[in-house]
Amino acid sequence: MIEIEHLTRRYGTQLAVSDVTFSCPAGTVTGFLGPNGAGKSTTLRTLCGLAAPTSGSATIGGRQYRELPNPGRHVGVLLDAGAQHAGRTGGEVLTLTAKVLGVPRTRVGEMLQLVGLDGGAAGKRVGKYSLGMRQRLGLATALLGDPEVLVLDEPANGLDPEGIYWMRGLLRGFADRGGTVLLSSHLLREVEAVADRLAVIAGGRLVASGSKEELLAAAGTVVRARERVALEQALAAAGIRYDAAEDGALLAGDEPEPVGIAAARAGVPLLELRPASGAGLEELFRSLTHAGGPADAAPTTPTAQEARA
Template sequence: MITVEHLSKRYGDFVAVDDVSFVCKPGRVTGFLGPNGAGKSTTMRIIAGLTPPTSGSATISGVPYRDIPNPATQVGVLLDASAQHAGRSGKETLRLSAMTMGLPASRVDEVLTMVGLTPSESSRRVRNYSLGMRQRLGIANALLGNPQILILDEPVNGLDPAGIHWMRMLLRDYANRGGTVLLSSHLLHELEIIADDLIVIGNGRIVAHGPKDELLAGVGTRVRSGDDAKLGRALAAAGFTLRDAEDGGFHVEAEPEQVGRVALDNQVPLIELRAGDNTGLEAMFLQLTAQTQREPINQGAI
């Protein structure tokens, strides 16, 4: 289990992580998401013992990473697939890791097979690897010590659709066997498929966390009216984020009572008004991080 309590990290006057607390449980995949610069990577680096916190704590099964004996046998970490020695072959990279951990050489072949790197590919220099191959090698390194916890930052970058599916199945099976997974990704669709729990961070602070199904249930409001164009303009003017629904009307990032009040004030007759069904992780993400996005969010057709 990963436990983060009141974690903060400052760089001078800049606060990268601000009083962050969460728990990642065994047997579950925890998706960690937020806009660029929100504090995800800094938090993961602190958990993995690479960056000291300014205050608070991050522990693995109750122990800071730096105090775990032979930590790679307890925690598998992949934070940057490009940070691998370019002059070594993939197999040499894993052999050195295995020697450091005191593992038999046979474990190297096992994980190479597990991640789908062929003998020919594992004999190549890492400088000649594609990004997808580097990701597979990084995952192999993370799995080498047969750890109970995985911490992965953007592990599907560079993978083709088949590779993404493979990664999804690998992590799902790992969690189903009792492992703990903390997974950061910008591919919201993948997190929506694989994650059991979600942590959303913005400007260094947690803005939402909990079971995925609970967070996504009833996101926003579904509304249709007798004059959708007028209603769209009114909702946008009121500052609500909305997007067109396939069968007319809108999905609105607001409570039904708020949407109904705008319609009433603008004398727009409503055909449908209800709490939104699961409108998806993207809608929830945009709603929760609207104040921390670099790009302006479309407020709907006006």
């Protein structure tokens, strides 16, 4: 179980994350979504003890990451696949990690085989790895201690379609065995395929959280008219937020009835008016984050004082 409660994190005068609250129950995959600079990485860094909250809390199993004994045995973390020793082989990276965690050496071979890096790839230096191979090695490292929780930031970055499909099955199986997965990704269709729950952040603030079914069911209304500009004006006059959808339609942030009434009052004939629950995660993401932006993003590299915090 992961609990983020009223989490706020400042970097100097910059507010990176503000009053963020959501949870990730055991046995679920939670997709953590947001535009670049929205505060996802700051939230994950705080959860994993790399930054201290300015206020609020981020806990795993009721404890802060820093309080966990041998945390790698409880939480598998992959925040940056590039943060690996380029001069060591994949096998050496896992062997050293196994010694630190105190797990049997046999786990190294098991994990290399699991992620498809056994054989010649295990003896290859990490500096010669492709990005996809580094992602696989990062996942092997995260899983090495047989944790109950996985915290992953863009784990599919660099994977080919077959690799993405493989990772989806890996994470789904982990959760189905009772594990907890918190997954940040820009690959919305992949998140939609694997996630049970969603948490969406924009401008450092949480804009939605809950089960995937609940959020997609409340995605708004798809509306289409021959006179699109007139429809846009009608929605704006009624105070209904909207965004562009596929094939010239609009995605309105309200139920079908008030959307239809706004169009009727303005004398705009409609060609389509339906709930957007079938529009998928991409439309939901756009509707929720349209007003958000990277203005409150944290610095990429914290100061030395912040890194020690």
